[in-house]
Amino acid sequence: LHIEASVAGGERENEAFAVLVFHDITELRRLEKIRKDFVANVSHELRTPLTSIKGYVEALLDGAKDDPEALNKFLDIILKQSDRLNLILEDLLELSKIESGRVSFKQDPLDIRSVVERTLSMIKPIADKKGHRLVTELDDRLPPIAGDEDRLVQVLTNLLDNAVKYTPERGMITVAARLVPEPARALPEHRALELSVSDTGIGIPEQDRPRVFERFYRVDKARSRELGGTGLGLAIVKHIVEGHGGQVWVEGRQPQGSRFVVRLPLRHPSRLAAQLTETNT
Numbered sequence: 001l002h003i004e005a006s007v008a009g010g011e012r013e014n015e016a017f018a019v020l021v022f023h024d025i026t027e028l029r030r031l032e033k034i035r036k037d038f039v040a041n042v043s044h045e046l047r048t049p050l051t052s053i054k055g056y057v058e059a060l061l062d063g064a065k066d067d068p069e070a071l072n073k074f075l076d077i078i079l080k081q082s083d084r085l086n087l088i089l090e091d092l093l094e095l096s097k098i099e100s101g102r103v104s105f106k107q108d109p110l111d112i113r114s115v116v117e118r119t120l121s122m123i124k125p126i127a128d129k130k131g132h133r134l135v136t137e138l139d140d141r142l143p144p145i146a147g148d149e150d151r152l153v154q155v156l157t158n159l160l161d162n163a164v165k166y167t168p169e170r171g172m173i174t175v176a177a178r179l180v181p182e183p184a185r186a187l188p189e190h191r192a193l194e195l196s197v198s199d200t201g202i203g204i205p206e207q208d209r210p211r212v213f214e215r216f217y218r219v220d221k222a223r224s225r226e227l228g229g230t231g232l233g234l235a236i237v238k239h240i241v242e243g244h245g246g247q248v249w250v251e252g253r254q255p256q257g258s259r260f261v262v263r264l265p266l267r268h269p270s271r272l273a274a275q276l277t278e279t280n281t
């Protein structure tokens with residue numbers, strides 16, 4: 001607990017008084033720490049590829065450029081590291097746009113199936129490359145949801161991209177969507193759509209599960225970097241899902257793997273119906 005105190009005094013009805021005010025600044029301190037950690041993390045993340053680029057350029061200038069094999073190899077590394085810098089910057093910009101509230105999420109009536117289909121067509125080539133099996137399990141009668149299709153495609157892309165990355169060759173990746181069973185007396189607007197991505201991959205230790213949505217948090221830094229990750233994918237996912245009024249979390253699977261669940265609220269059916277009519281006219 002962090003406390004800040006201030007004293008004020010005066011006189012009232014000929015009696016002197018003093019007031020001691022305590023402010024609980026625990027939350028302020030926490031936010032300040034998050035900000036400092038973030039700046040330190042960004043600097044570190046950017047410095048790693050830069051150091052590598054600088055090292056290889058120096059080696060080339062020192063004479064490695066005269067060896068055609070080394071020349072090719074080093075240039076290739078320099079290119080890869082520059083691409084990586086670019087990717088980190090793009091993700092950072094995206095995240096800062098969302099966090100500053102400069103991105104407003106559309107509330108279009110949309111069919112979750114089209115979100116799944118659009119994403120799968122992009123992911124299939126990289127899943128095929130690793131020999132993964134991609135399976136979809138979509139409930140037959142899924143109601144339309146109100147959301148931003150491009151952003152939701154981004155959510156699913158990030159989750160599937162991770163499932164492909166963190167699952168050894170010839171794994172199985174399942175995308176499922178279902179209506180969460182309505183509790184007996186719940187209001188219609190309390191119903192939700194649950195979208196999940198399950199894999200048979202390396203899994204996430206229980207203590208790391210809540211933290212993987214933090215910016216730059218990784219279970220295994222070296223491995224994640226090697227696989228080309230920026231450490232920002234799940235932070236972006238969380239922001240978009242919460243921007244839709246939803247929640248996201250990860251569960252472990254038996255005997256192995258992870259299951260990421262995105263729960264999106266369903267708007268009141270009549271409101272959505274009205275919106276559908278509006279869009280159609």
Ligand code: ADP
Nearest residue numbers: 162163166212218219224229230231232233234
């Ligand atoms: P990265 O770019 O490192 O993949 P993310 O924000 O997408 O960053 O994910 C954060 C961390 O969560 C990853 O570094 C990895 O340790 C873990 N992770 C994410 N998805 C999975 C998954 N499907 N299986 C195992 N670990 C995962």
